[in-house]
Amino acid sequence: MLPVKELQERSDRHPKPSDIKFQYGTAGFRTLGKTLDSVLFRVGVLAALRSKKLDGKTIGVMVTASHNPEPDNGVKLVDPRGEMLESSWEAHATALANAPSSVAFVAAVDELVRATKIDLSIPARVVYARDTRPTGPQLVTALKDGLEAIKAEYRDAGVTTTPVLHYLVRTINTKGTKDSYGEDTEEGYLTKISDAFKKLLAGKPPSPPLLIDCANGVGALMAERFKAYLGDIFTIDVVNADLHTPGVLNNSCGADFVKVNQKLPPSITLQPGQRACSLDGDADRLMYYYADEHGQFHMLDGDKITTLVASYIVELVKASGLDEQIKVGVIQTAYANGSSTKYLSGRLPVKCVPTGVKHLHHAAEQYDVGVYFEANGHGTVLFSPAAQELISSHTPSSALTNLRNIIDVINQTVGDALSDAFLVEAVLAHKSFSGVEWDSMYCDLPNRLVKVVVSDRNAFKTADAERRLVSPPGLQVKVDELMRKYGGGRSFVRPSGTEDVVRVYAEAATRAEADELAFRVAGLVYDEAGGDPSQRPK
Ligand code: G16
Missing domain, CATH: 3.40.120 (Alpha-D-Glucose-1,6-Bisphosphate; Chain A, domain 3)
Structure with a gap:
């Protein structure tokens, strides 16, 4: 039986903002952290139901907004083998998150239980973690309230990276089986990876120290912890590891900054020949780069x-x-x-x-x-x-x-x-490659990524693995016309699933052409969709 009274009373403490429509997007729910209280409560309930549906397997919940700016936050569910939530459940997540009242929420839960034939007598198990965002602790409190409302067993993995949480989910669920993936602890994770890495480096000439830009996020904690496990076999220099100053997370640093701006974070200087890398705010993305003999920056994406x-x-x-x-x-x-x-x-x-x-x-x-x-x-x-x-x-x-x-x-x-x-x-190390040799495997076409702020990104719909727009009608024809003007040029438009923007990508034979094509397509998107005038792409 559903604990209807408990669910409803606790849900009342986490009212849904009436003016927001939440959407389980590319990587879960993601928007301004201060608006997500009700979502976290409901995700707690949903994670427990998912666990019951999967015979009591442990489900993961990660509270993070990854590469997004610091005021954003988000939450994503992790299925038992450590993979992302099965897509058919994304619609259930969106439905529960948008129920307008606690009564409607409980009715939606009841409906989900019936529709997916969940046996409520099966215990629910959930493991959760969060990154370092300031809204994290409060959102975790709401999540726990949801878990307790439905009487789930839970484990708090604390402040850690998204990949550690995924690792924990898999190791918890495979513990003691032939598919065991390792020890279900952070130490288990650090040991498994560092031991394999040390074996791979054994007998090789020493690698130069690796500078790691941690985007002032939770990756800094994990990079620091790895140091002790690597010993003197490999040296890590951790930079952008400020977890206390407000506003610094992903700000002018980190993997997304490097990829989008195609330049070094201003806080980093590289010596000629030096290579380095940037993580994003929850350490699931990696961007490499190096300085050539003239000190020129080259990105290895x-x-x-x-x-x-x-x-x-x-x-x-x-x-x-x-x-x-x-x-x-x-x-x-x-x-x-x-x-x-x-x-x-x-x-x-x-x-x-x-x-x-x-x-x-x-x-x-x-x-x-x-x-x-x-x-x-x-x-x-x-x-x-x-x-x-x-x-x-x-x-x-x-x-x-x-x-x-x-x-x-x-x-x-x-x-x-x-x-x-x-x-x-x-x-x-095995190929005896420097950044230069790695980079020379092929030569990147110059490319540009532009964000366009529009009134409704959902008006943009794509097909063919997002390479073509099917809505707004007629826009793809205009993009095609523009592309033809740039020999070998390619561009596409798609709505972001993590930020409230439309993204435009373009590549062409020269840097000038790639930039021009990207900004002209972005202009088309802006004109079509009536974006914020202050944000018109220039
Ligand atoms: C998330 C997803 C990635 C995706 C990225 C951008 O990354 O996990 O697979 O490429 O968002 O998605 P979009 O262009 O739809 O905003 P992260 O690192 O932010 O979790």
């Missing part, structure tokens, strides 16, 4: 990471004699640089899917080894159970040992900036 990592895994699979049994594939989105797609397509199967790790992750599961990194640096590598079984049972060789350690250094549950950085460093 998610596409470059894909190319480096996929090529190395293909080499190892071949050297292990498993290339007939293990096929490696790559997943990209429309944001992938055209040059990367061209380079990879000549060598491997490449698939394009809509933006959002959830889409890439599911597509990657279709391969024996699926490598996915969004251009923004969010990604990981998945090894199918059959591929892992083959790798662990095949005749040992040095290539195979490397492959096994590569599997352990990777957090297969979700994009993990720190684990990905160790993966990159291991591959660079």
Whole structure:
């Protein structure tokens, strides 16, 4: 039986703001943190129902707004194997979040229980964590109220990164089984990844210290903790690790800043030849870069990471004699640089899917080894159970040992900036590559990303893995006309699922053309949708 009275009374303490329509988007609910109290309460209830539906498996709840500005916050649910919430439940999340009153909320819960045939007698288990945002503690209080209202068992994983929370969900649910993924603690996470990394670096010439820009977010805590586990095998220099000054999170630093502005955070200076990387606010995205011999900045984004990592895994699979049994594939989105797609397509199967790790992750599961990194640096590598079984049972060789350690250094549950950085460093060490050699695998087409503030981003609808607009009607034809004016130019328009904006991407043969195409398409979007005049793209 549903504890109707309890649910209703507690829900009354978390009223839904009448003027906001919440939406479970690219990465859960995400908007101004101070408006999310009711959403967190209801997500607590929803997470418990999801757990009951899945026979009491532990569900994860992460309170974060990742790359967004500090006043934003958000919440996303994590399914039992550490993957994003099954998409059919996103609509349930949106429905519960938008019930106008506590009575309507309880009715919506009742409806969900009936529609999805949930056995309420099954216990519910939830693990949650939050990042360092100032609205986090209060939102976690609302979440706990929801969990208690429906009598769920819960575990507080504290202030930690999104990838650690995903790791915990998977390890809790596989504990003591043949699929065990490691110890279900932060120490277990740190040990598993650092041990594999140290084995991969053993016998290699020492790598230079790696400067890590932590976006003044929770990644700084984890990067600091890794130091003790790495010993003197590898040195990390943590910068932008200010977790106390208001307003500094993701501000002029971090992976999104670097990717969008295509320049160094102003707080960082690189010596010629030095490489470094930036995380985002919850440490699930990674952006690399280096200074060349003239001190010039060069970005090594998610596409470059894909190319480096996929090529190395293909080499190892071949050297292990498993290339007939293990096929490696790559997943990209429309944001992938055209040059990367061209380079990879000549060598491997490449698939394009809509933006959002959830889409890439599911597509990657279709391969024996699926490598996915969004251009923004969010990604990981998945090894199918059959591929892992083959790798662990095949005749040992040095290539195979490397492959096994590569599997352990990777957090297969979700994009993990720190684990990905160790993966990159291991591959660079094995290939004896500097940033220059890595970068020279292919040459990026100049590109530009522009945000357009419009009155209603939901008026923009896309098809063909977001590469074409189907609404507003007629706009795609105008974009096509513009594209034709720039030989080899490509542009697309899509609504963001994490910010209240429409995004425009363009790439072309020259920097000037890419900028011009992006801003002209952004102008079209603005004119079509009637954006905020102060924000008209220039
Ligand atoms: C989230 C998603 C990513 C996505 C990004 C931007 O990242 O997890 O998969 O690429 O948002 O999405 P959109 O363009 O729809 O705003 P994060 O790092 O913010 O969680």
